[in-house]
Amino acid sequence: MDAMDAFLYATGRSLALTGQHGQHLARTGTAAEQLWLLGGVALSLTAAGVVALAAVRGRKRDH
Numbered sequence: 001m002d003a004m005d006a007f008l009y010a011t012g013r014s015l016a017l018t019g020q021h022g023q024h025l026a027r028t029g030t031a032a033e034q035l036w037l038l039g040g041v042a043l044s045l046t047a048a049g050v051v052a053l054a055a056v057r058g059r060k061r062d063h
Contacts, residue, residue, distance in 0.1 A: 029037070
């Protein structure tokens, strides 16, 4: 286990991808961080849907 693996193990993080020669390409966050990000994405998509529905209803009234 190298120093980076020991650090990742100690902090509860893991590697998302590993390159051909063992380079670290991306790290994922902890489960709590991932849930917060997932919740943020879900909230953003919901808000975009609400705005889209309101825009469609407004266009139906104009015609």
